[in-house]
Amino acid sequence: MNKKIDIILQKHIDSYSVKKKFYSKKNEVYLIDVEKSDGQNMLCIFKKYIECTGNKSKETFLLKILRENGLSVPRIYFEGVDYVLLEYLAGDTLLDTIINLEKNQGESFDYERNYIVLFNVFKWLQSLHRITKDTMGRGYIFGDMNFRNFIINDEVYGIDLEDCNCRGYKEQDGGRFCAFLLTYAPIFTKWKLLATKQSVEIMTEEFGYDIHLLKNEIEKELSEINKRRGIKIPYDVIEKILY
Numbered sequence: 001m002n003k004k005i006d007i008i009l010q011k012h013i014d015s016y017s018v019k020k021k022f023y024s025k026k027n028e029v030y031l032i033d034v035e036k037s038d039g040q041n042m043l044c045i046f047k048k049y050i051e052c053t054g055n056k057s058k059e060t061f062l063l064k065i066l067r068e069n070g071l072s073v074p075r076i077y078f079e080g081v082d083y084v085l086l087e088y089l090a091g092d093t094l095l096d097t098i099i100n101l102e103k104n105q106g107e108s109f110d111y112e113r114n115y116i117v118l119f120n121v122f123k124w125l126q127s128l129h130r131i132t133k134d135t136m137g138r139g140y141i142f143g144d145m146n147f148r149n150f151i152i153n154d155e156v157y158g159i160d161l162e163d164c165n166c167r168g169y170k171e172q173d174g175g176r177f178c179a180f181l182l183t184y185a186p187i188f189t190k191w192k193l194l195a196t197k198q199s200v201e202i203m204t205e206e207f208g209y210d211i212h213l214l215k216n217e218i219e220k221e222l223s224e225i226n227k228r229r230g231i232k233i234p235y236d237v238i239e240k241i242l243y
Contacts, residue, residue, distance in 0.1 A: 005030075005048055005083075012078050012085070019043070026051050026162070031088065043088035044077060053082045055162045060084055062132075062140070062161045069131045072124065072157040091153030094121065095184065098147060102191045109194045117152065118199050119206065124156040125173055126207050128164070138166035145176035147184065171210055174203045175217020178241065183225050188234055196241045215242055 005028065009016060015035040022029040028048040033041055049056040056079075063086075066073045075087035092100070097117060101110075125142055133139035142149075143163030151157040178196045182188055203209035215238065222233050234240075 005046070008048075008080065008083055009046065026055075045074070045086040045088050047084050047086060049082045056082055056084065058164070059161045062164055065135055066128065066131055066161075069135065071127050071131055072155050073161070074157065074159055089151045089153065089157050089159065091151045091157075093148045094150035094152055094156075095147035097152045098181065098184065098195070102189065102195075105191060107190060109191055111198065114195055114198060115202070118195070119202050120152075120156045121150060121177075122174075122199075122202055122207055124150075124158060125170065128158065129170055132164075132166065136166075139170075140164045140166050141168045141170055141173045143168070143173070145173055145180055147180060169213065170207075171213035171217050174199075174209050174214050175219075175221050178214075178218045179221035179225055182222070182237065182241075183229070183231055187231060188237065193237070193240050200241055211242070 009032070013034055014037075017033045018030055019033050020031040022031065027050050030046045032044050032046050034044050035041055060076060060079055063073050063076055067075065074089060077085040077087065079085070094117075101114060101117070105114075128142060129139040141164065142158060142161075143165055144160060146160075149158060149160040151159055178199055181196050181199065182192050184192075186192075200211075200214065203214060204211050218241075219238060222237070225231055226233050
């Protein structure tokens, strides 16, 4: 941790230690252990925004609005112009959850167990859209559907709101979700095809996603992944997950 960040933390916290630095392309993000006035220790996330302070303003504004309206997001402990101290959320990332589900189930796909996880993710996204539409007049989408941006414990938490925006539609989030699910290693497995098909069913039947828009967004995102990562997309993947 650099001296500037130490100076920031010392303004707010008497005693702390850095436990871990997280990988981030956009920011400096640390897990810190804070000693409270009662002698108890508390884990927190310190985030220093590097690229754009506008991202910080948007993210903290959304965190406050969403939390006030009952959506599961981290609590803000304190903030400055380009930094914020957030609640640390114990639990597994959605990526770790998916990896473990597939590893434990193998070829035996557990529809009921997987339904609970997938449904709760889409319920969170639907709540994000509804709350922002009700409070600000326009529904927001999540934007960055990296599975590391969701924490699963007793419920689903969204933890990185920098890419949230009101310019898109929910099928964009859905398309990215499906494309990401299919292409996390190991890619395009039977289990992942079934999980993606189940995701499509949940989105369209439970949350009113338009199947044609969703299909277009899945194809678009798979094409982008092919360009970025050189992953060959099976010719029949859309047929297997949609029909």
